[in-house]
Amino acid sequence: MTTGSVDLLVVDDGEALRGYDCRDVVRVEEVAGEAGGYLVRLGRLGSPRDVACREVLGSVALSAREIRPVPEVLRERVTGEAPWAVGLTEREIYLLY
Amino acid sequence: MRTGAVNTNFEVFDMVSTSGISPLDEAREELLREASIEAQASGREKAQEESGPARSLLVFFLGVEGFAVDLAHVRKVLRPARIARVSGAAPEVLGLMNCEGEVLCVLDLRRILSPGKETGPPAATEGKFVVVLRHGGKEAGILVDTVRDATEHPASSIHPVLDSIDPSRARLFEGTVACGGQFVGLLSPSACLNP
Numbered sequence: 194m195t196t197g198s199v200d201l202l203v204v205d206d207g208e209a210l211r212g213y214d215c216r217d218v219v220r221v222e223e224v225a226g227e228a229g230g231y232l233v234r235l236g237r238l239g240s241p242r243d244v245a246c247r248e249v250l251g252s253v254a255l256s257a258r259e260i261r262p263v264p265e266v267l268r269e270r271v272t273g274e275a276p277w278a279v280g281l282t283e284r285e286i287y288l289l290y
Numbered sequence: 291m292r293t294g295a296v297n298t299n300f301e302v303f304d305m306v307s308t309s310g311i312s313p314l315d316e317a318r319e320e321l322l323r324e325a326s327i328e329a330q331a332s333g334r335e336k337a338q339e340e341s342g343p344a345r346s347l348l349v350f351f352l353g354v355e356g357f358a359v360d361l362a363h364v365r366k367v368l369r370p371a372r373i374a375r376v377s378g379a380a381p382e383v384l385g386l387m388n389c390e391g392e393v394l395c396v397l398d399l400r401r402i403l404s405p406g407k408e409t410g411p412p413a414a415t416e417g418k419f420v421v422v423l424r425h426g427g428k429e430a431g432i433l434v435d436t437v438r439d440a441t442e443h444p445a446s447s448i449h450p451v452l453d454s455i456d457p458s459r460a461r462l463f464e465g466t467v468a469c470g471g472q473f474v475g476l477l478s479p480s481a482c483l484n485p
Binding site for chain 2: 283
């Protein structure tokens with residue numbers, strides 16, 4: 194029986210809910226100006242990168258059974274950064290990056 | 291003459307009395323039985339030659355335009371739940387849906403059929419259906435307006451795709467089939483699931 198879980202920082206990129214491993218988050222900055230939004234700086238675990246988003250919604254813990262592979266039909270149709278998995282709970286679907 | 295006629299009558303009488311029907315009737319019945327068996331055999335062969343194996347097709351619509359897909363590739367038909375958009379996905383991707391505990395990618399068939407018209411808003415899902423297709427290890431749902439029924443069609447009723455159809459669109463079809471008084475396009479599940 195799998196008992197693993199992952200804590201995700203959940204952000205709204207304007208289209209979808211994205212989840213980032215909380216352990217990878219360096220900091221979150223509010224972006225000043227008209228456009229607003231937030232900048233999430235990642236890189237504690239991997240290579241440094243910044244992700245812009247509209248809103249930071251908080252964190253959520255997903256168990257291993259709530260993490261699913263990205264459907265192949267979607268994987269073939271995503272340009273740019275592709276999610277590595279999908280978080281599926283009764284209420285939400287998260288794209289894990 | 292009289293005696294002969296009487297004899298003949300006796301013969302006939304004798305035969306009728308033993309078998310219950312005349313030899314002529316017997317011969318005719320035998321001929322009819324053989325003819326019936328021949329006709330049945332010939333009909334079966336003819337039907338097989340003409341039709342080949344029948345195919346069960348699911349018929350559905352986008353607006354007034356009808357489409358069909360082989361039922362062998364249809365996993366299920368369901369009402370769309372909330373579909374989560376995916377940023378960076380191709381225009382025909384409506385998003386991901388929770389399909390009874392599984393992640394299902396839902397595609398917009400309208401955009402697959404008309405890849406040039408990609409600037410409009412994503413299709414509304416209310417009142418529509420998701421037909422879940424599976425082919426070659428891939429699975430996805432396609433959003434359709436209405437689902438009519440599943441019917442059996444002999445192979446002979448499936449015609450080639452019309453030459454007049456644009457080749458980029460024609461690749462999405464296996465053929466054309468007459469369903470309920472109108473011709474519908476028989477979709478290729480492989481072409482729909484592969485970009």
